[in-house]
Amino acid sequence: MVRTIRVTVNGQQYIEENVEPRLLLVHFLRDRLGLTGAHVGCDSTNCGACTVLFNGMAVKSCTILAVRAQDAHITTIEGLAPEGKLHPLQEGFWEKHGLQCGYCTPGMIMSGMQLLQRHPEPTEELVRRELEGNLCRCTGYQNIVEAILWAADKLKSEKSAEKR
């Protein structure tokens, strides 16, 4: 019962044939499209290492069927910034050492994207709450939180700079 899926990922349109209904979006992205930034971390819908933006919403791509991607707009970590220029969130993770092994990082950043879209000036508490769907085994979260707060500041000053 296969389907052909037409989807836009990181601004590029893809048409993939022979997609089984049971194919999970994370496997579609990784194995069909070669976008291996979304990671499979837990198999239990807990860790969020597979987080991507799906029609603007951050979702766990391991817990949504690829067939639901029909006509969707998806953003993965690979699509965050034009080549050579990091998105402020990515910069923040660098500045604040928000990663060690890096396995949770794409998921953390994509969740961070939604967080900052919904709450451009978050408190630390809010950042911690909104990251509840993303687990990290290495860092103890402190630097991840600081990276996101750093990015929020950076985005805010970029915005004011634009206005001038």
Next chain:
Amino acid sequence: MIPRVFDYFDPTSTQGALDLLVKYGDDAKLLAGGQSLLPLMKLRLASPRVLVDLWRVAGLSYVREENGFIAIGAMTTHYTMHSSELVQNKIPILAQAAQVVGDPLVRNLGTIGGSAAHAAPNADYPAVLVALGAEFRILRSRGVRTVGAKEFFKDIFTTTLQGDEILSEVRIPIPPATSSGIYLKLSRRGTDFAVVSVAVLVKRRADGVCESADVALGGVGNVPVRATNAESLLQGQILTAQLIEQVGEAAVEGLDPPTDVHADSQYRIDVSKVYVKRALRAVWGEIS
């Protein structure tokens, strides 16, 4: 892991979905947000041969006020619910519950209908919907039926929904402005299911007397437990420290909660009592 092979349909109408449920009978399962069903399928604890996905069916996601009720479409996501001003203002206890289901990512996809139909014993909505006196609107090929919350949740993971029916809407009578409700949930980590949870809704008269109280406990049985003894104690009373103690005791009378990896039965009893008391102090403080 990977689910077993299944046939997949995503109809664009409720009639289309109903026809599929009738055609495939016991082989078919509805898919709403997928945040409970897909994890089960990935572990192969559930392997429906046919999935009927409701995501394309128009008109199942809404929050609106109708004749003293808030009507919520079954496919409305937790995120939509807790960020809805209508829910926040008119039924804040439901917004509180919607905000603690799973995590922010799960809340983007998970739905109230899917969650209710899944009827996990430690989920968040069942106790709240019982306390609120919610009604469930159920579609079937031969018409529509409406069922109350207590009747809807029959047993663990079991509702009154038949295999050829679709839950289309949850309707909640708007609590009066003189009422106050709170949902408290104990979980080890933010994203866990409830070890226990408590939904308390109190309607107070102008003279400070409690007109009625709704107290429902989650995670202490196969279905939400209505603490009727506690509710009777509160009726017609003004809250005092002593009464709160008595109500706490009454709320856990006769409870036989499960023992599992997260907590044993006695712990659940002890914490439920604490949470009922905390909830009462909180709602009383709010409307004093």
